[in-house]
Amino acid sequence: xxxxxxxxxxxxxxxxxxxxxxxxxxxxxxxxxxxxxxxxxxxxxxxxxxxxxxxxxxxxxxxxxxxxxxxxxxxxxxxxxxxxxxxxxxxxxxxxxxxxxxxxxxxxxxxxxxxxxxxxxxxxxxxxxxxxxxxxxxxxxxxxxxxxxxxxxxxxxxxxxxxxxxxxxxxxxxxxxxxxxxxxxxxxxxxxxxxxxxxxxxxxxxxxxxxxx
Amino acid sequence: xxxxxxxxxxxxxxxxxxxxxxxxxxxxxxxxxxxxxxxxxxxxxxxxxxxxxxxxxxxxxxxxxxxxxxxxxxxxxxxxxxxxxxxxxxxxxxxxxxxxxxxxxxxxxxxxxxxxxxxxxxxxxxxxxxxxxxxxxxxxxxxxxxxxxxxxxxxxxxxxxxxxxxxxxxxxxxxxxxxxxxxxxxxxxxxxxxxxxxxxxxxxxxxxxxxxxxxxxxxxxxxxxxxxxxxxxxxxxxxxxxxxxxxxxxxxxxxxxxx
Numbered sequence: 001x002x003x004x005x006x007x008x009x010x011x012x013x014x015x016x017x018x019x020x021x022x023x024x025x026x027x028x029x030x031x032x033x034x035x036x037x038x039x040x041x042x043x044x045x046x047x048x049x050x051x052x053x054x055x056x057x058x059x060x061x062x063x064x065x066x067x068x069x070x071x072x073x074x075x076x077x078x079x080x081x082x083x084x085x086x087x088x089x090x091x092x093x094x095x096x097x098x099x100x101x102x103x104x105x106x107x108x109x110x111x112x113x114x115x116x117x118x119x120x121x122x123x124x125x126x127x128x129x130x131x132x133x134x135x136x137x138x139x140x141x142x143x144x145x146x147x148x149x150x151x152x153x154x155x156x157x158x159x160x161x162x163x164x165x166x167x168x169x170x171x172x173x174x175x176x177x178x179x180x181x182x183x184x185x186x187x188x189x190x191x192x193x194x195x196x197x198x199x200x201x202x203x204x205x206x207x208x209x210x211x212x213x
Numbered sequence: 214x215x216x217x218x219x220x221x222x223x224x225x226x227x228x229x230x231x232x233x234x235x236x237x238x239x240x241x242x243x244x245x246x247x248x249x250x251x252x253x254x255x256x257x258x259x260x261x262x263x264x265x266x267x268x269x270x271x272x273x274x275x276x277x278x279x280x281x282x283x284x285x286x287x288x289x290x291x292x293x294x295x296x297x298x299x300x301x302x303x304x305x306x307x308x309x310x311x312x313x314x315x316x317x318x319x320x321x322x323x324x325x326x327x328x329x330x331x332x333x334x335x336x337x338x339x340x341x342x343x344x345x346x347x348x349x350x351x352x353x354x355x356x357x358x359x360x361x362x363x364x365x366x367x368x369x370x371x372x373x374x375x376x377x378x379x380x381x382x383x384x385x386x387x388x389x390x391x392x393x394x395x396x397x398x399x400x401x402x403x404x405x406x407x408x409x410x411x412x413x414x415x416x417x418x419x420x421x422x423x424x425x426x427x428x429x430x431x432x433x434x435x436x437x438x439x440x441x442x443x444x445x446x447x448x449x450x451x452x453x454x455x456x457x458x459x460x461x462x463x464x465x466x467x468x469x470x471x472x
Contacts, residue, residue, distance in 0.1 A: 047334060
């Protein structure tokens with residue numbers, strides 16, 4: 001059983017639908033006892049960092065999430081969830097969860113894509129990953145598979161955490177983490193087959209790590 | 214780099230898929246959910262649904278279609294047709310859509326763009342524009358006029374000025390439909406597409422007139438669009454989405470391939 005962290009994130013239903021399609025049991029919750037007990041947690045997110053942090057603190061999800069991570073429950077942050085796991089966000093100059101050291105910055109304007117056209121912010125659409133480290137989450141996914149992105153800020157975690165980068169005017173980090181704690185800037189729940197594979201890989205890891213305990 | 218997107222457009226009337234030519238003579242061509250799933254499997258990058266009746270009684274049927282689509286396709290999709298208020302936007306987003314497309318309602322009440330962007334983010338707000346080529350005049354210096362109500366009412370508004378206004382109000386994307394080209398299969402109105410692309414810094418979806426994959430390549434190359442919207446070219450089986458994307462890739466466009 002996976003938990004989707006409840007704090008009113010816009011994409012929590014999309015994530016639930018994708019898990020249902022994959023026949024992965026899940027519950028949407030912010031209850032600390034449940035979060036400590038599940039096999040893994042998905043931390044979704046759409047919108048602005050400041051408002052999301054307020055919601056996370058207000059319903060106790062921030063504390064419950066921190067506790068579950070300390071207990072070693074596997075975690076997958078998605079989009080805004082990926083950004084908020086870092087120390088700080090330039091968006092409304094927000095102090096965020098600080099579970100992974102790093103900051104979240106706004107895309108610069110006036111950067112050019114490979115074909116010379118200027119980048120537009122938000123970065124919205126399908127883009128590919130360049131793997132920088134091995135990850136069980138990317139198992140079985142073609143190296144040039146594309147994922148769906150929608151974001152105006154990008155994550156800059158401590159470099160040892162970077163798993164994949166994506167080019168949009170420059171190479172930014174699109175996936176980071178270590179075993180049992182991952183975050184992706186794109187939306188696996190909206191990225192067709194490769195996205196669904198990534199979610200299934202996360203669940204497989206959760207099952208295996210639970211069995212190993 | 215971002216891939217150029219191919220976006221099939223499904224017109225839904227009372228829960229069924231229809232396709233009209235130049236906005237008249239709609240005919241029933243099947244189940245929209247079934248069709249959406251096929252396009253998803255063929256490699257559509259996004260899907261747009263329009264509720265073309267958009268009456269109070271059809272609203273419930275349409276929301277049901279949106280929910281059933283959301284359970285089966287795992288790519289972004291937009292919903293438009295008769296959406297004029299923030300609560301109506303929230304309703305379709307909750308049903309599973311990523312984006313709202315507003316058209317006539319935005320022309321009549323431009324504030325709906327900023328209200329929608331404030332409530333759900335600019336990325337969720339697509340402004341659809343139906344555009345007619347007209348003689349250049351003082352009110353319409355570009356020679357492209359905005360029309361509403363499915364092509365029935367001319368507004369005396371310049372399309373390029375409107376595009377810029379939509380951007381200023383917080384639209385995240387523009388879908389530019391040429392009424393002259395719509396349904397003709399003679400190709401997109403590339404001059405219009407390019408003019409809008411140059412006027413704003415938003416992604417532009419070219420719409421109206423695709424008859425063969427070459428037209429789609431033209432829309433994203435010469436036209437400069439971020440995406441090509443397609444309807445009859447794929448609805449009647451002349452080409453699959455995969456055929457279209459394979460052609461575009463051969464011409465040198467970056468498109469998302471299927472795995």
